[in-house]
Amino acid sequence: MILGLETSCDETAAAVITEDGEILANVVSSQADLHAKYGGVVPEVASRRHLELVMPVLREALDEAGVGLDRFERIAVTQGPGLIGALLVGLSAAKALAWARRLPLAPVNHLHGHVASLFLQPDPVDPPFLCLLASGGHTLLLDVQDHGGFAVLGTTLDDAAGEAFDKGARLLGLGYPGGAEIDRLASEGDPEAYEFPIARVSGLDFSFSGLKTALLYTVRELDAGELERRKADLAASYQRAIVTALVARVEQTGADRIAVVGGVAANSELRAALPDAALAPLDLCTDNAAMISSAGRYVEAIPFARYLAVDAYASTAA
Numbered sequence: 001m002i003l004g005l006e007t008s009c010d011e012t013a014a015a016v017i018t019e020d021g022e023i024l025a026n027v028v029s030s031q032a033d034l035h036a037k038y039g040g041v042v043p044e045v046a047s048r049r050h051l052e053l054v055m056p057v058l059r060e061a062l063d064e065a066g067v068g069l070d071r072f073e074r075i076a077v078t079q080g081p082g083l084i085g086a087l088l089v090g091l092s093a094a095k096a097l098a099w100a101r102r103l104p105l106a107p108v109n110h111l112h113g114h115v116a117s118l119f120l121q122p123d124p125v126d127p128p129f130l131c132l133l134a135s136g137g138h139t140l141l142l143d144v145q146d147h148g149g150f151a152v153l154g155t156t157l158d159d160a161a162g163e164a165f166d167k168g169a170r171l172l173g174l175g176y177p178g179g180a181e182i183d184r185l186a187s188e189g190d191p192e193a194y195e196f197p198i199a200r201v202s203g204l205d206f207s208f209s210g211l212k213t214a215l216l217y218t219v220r221e222l223d224a225g226e227l228e229r230r231k232a233d234l235a236a237s238y239q240r241a242i243v244t245a246l247v248a249r250v251e252q253t254g255a256d257r258i259a260v261v262g263g264v265a266a267n268s269e270l271r272a273a274l275p276d277a278a279l280a281p282l283d284l285c286t287d288n289a290a291m292i293s294s295a296g297r298y299v300e301a302i303p304f305a306r307y308l309a310v311d312a313y314a315s316t317a318a
C-alpha cells in the first residue's frame with residue numbers, strides 16, 4: 001500500500017491506494033472558503049492552514065482505509081511545483097512519517113500526479129496517449145509514453161486555463177474558485193451571445209490573457225443592472241472561448257488517443273466537446289492525494305533516511 005500527501009496549493013489531501021491502483025481512502029480538505037474573501041489563494045494563509053489540517057486529514061484517510069502506518073511500502077508526496085511554503089508542510093510531514101517507519105519516500109511532481117489520476121482503478125487508462133492538462137496553474141499538452149513521465153509539447157504563454165476561469169469569474173462578480181461557478185452559470189446562458197477572441201499563437205502553445213482583457217472591456221461597458229441580466233450569457237460565451245481554444249489544440253495534434261486531466265477537466269462543456277477522450281474521473285480532476293499516490297508508484301523512491309535533505313521546488317523548467 002501507498003500513502004500519499006498533497007499540499008501544493010489550497011487543498012490539504014491524504015490518500016491510501018494499493019499497488020495496483022485501488023483507492024482505499026481519498027480525503028481532501030479544501031481551503032477555498034478561507035481564501036474566497038481575498039479572491040485568490042494567499043500563500044502564507046495556505047501554509048498555516050495546511051499545518052493545522054495535515055494531521056487530521058491524514059488520520060481521517062487512515063481511518064477510512066482501516067489501516068495503520070505499519071501497512072505501507074512507501075510514502076508519496078508532492079515535491080513541486082506549487083506554493084513553496086505549502087509544499088514544505090506536506091513534504092515535512094511525509095519525511096517524518098517515512099522516517100518514523102523506516103520507509104522509502106517517493107517525491108512526486110504535481111503535474112505527473114494529475115496525469116497519474118488516469119492510472120487508478122476502476123478504469124485505468126494506460127499510455128501512450130496525448131494528454132491535455134488544464135488546471136489553475138498550468139495548461140499543457142503532454143506526450144505521455146509511459147507511466148513514469150511525459151514530454152511537454154505545448155504550454156500557455158501567459159495565464160493558465162483555470163486561471164482564465166478564475167479571473168473571468170472575478171470580473172463577473174462570482175465566487176472563488178471561479179471555474180465551477182462559470183460552468184454552472186454558463187448552462188443558463190447563450191454561448192453565442194458574445195464573440196470573445198481566441199488567441200492566435202503558433203505551434204501548440206496557448207494564450208488566455210487577451211480573452212480575459214476582452215471580458216474586462218465588455219463588462220466595463222455594462223452598468224450594474226445590465227451586467228446582472230447578461231451574466232449568464234457572458235459566462236457561457238467566455239467558457240465557449242476557453243473550451244474552443246483547448247479543443248482546437250488537442251485536435252491540431254491529430255492524436256487518436258486523447259486524455260484530459262486537471263481541475264478544468266471537470267468542466268462540463270469541455271467534457272462534452274471531447275466525447276472520445278479519456279477524462280479523469282470528476283472527483284480526481286481537482287487536486288487530491290490519490291493521484292499523487294498513483295504517480296508515487298512510478299517514480300524511484302528514495303531509501304530510508306537519505307531523503308531528509310530533499311527540498312520542495314516552486315516551479316519546474318517546463
Ligand code: KG4
Pocket residue numbers: 009134135136137138161162163165166177178179180183262263264265266267268285286287
Ligand atoms: O488542478 P487544480 O485543482 O489545481 C491546480 O493544480 O491548479 O485546478 C484548479 C482549477 C481552478 O482554476 C478552478 O477554477 C478550475 O480548476 N476548475 C474548473 C472547474 N472546476 C474547477 N474550471 C472550469 N470548469 C469547472 N467545472
Ligand code: ZN
Pocket residue numbers: 110114135136262263286287
Ligand atoms: Zn493541480
